[in-house]
Amino acid sequence: MNAINIASLFVFAIVLVSNWKRVPLHYALFALVLIVFPLCYPISTADALSALPRYMLIVFLLVIISASWKQPRLATLCLAGSFALFTFNVVWFISHYWVA
Structure with a gap:
């Protein structure tokens, strides 16, 4: 479970650091x-990191940075990754295993 939480932290941090000057x-x-x-x-x-993905969703700047990407492959990759993570979280939610 903490792997998903730490991965969300690193993904958001990497996106912010890589686009710091934009x-x-x-x-x-x-x-x-x-x-x-x-x-x-x-x-x-x-x-300790149980709700970290939920807290990362309020970082509006990362949504703005993601919307400004002009590469279709990167946008498709982000969309596919988001859909896979969404499906994974819905399955966990339906099975009453994980909510936050």
Whole structure:
């Protein structure tokens, strides 16, 4: 379970770092704070990263960066990955295994 949480953190961090210069500095710093803030206050010691993907969804700058990509292959790859992750999460939700 923590693999999905850590993977979401790294994906969002890599997208932000790789496109740091394409956005204004104050937006990039705000997105960085939004990414780091959930890591500073873990809810419990057993499953500290339990809601990290949900917290990463509020980083609006990453959505703007993703929308500005002009490469069709990259957009298709992101769409396929998002669909696969969505399907995986829906199956877990339906089986009452995972919600956050």
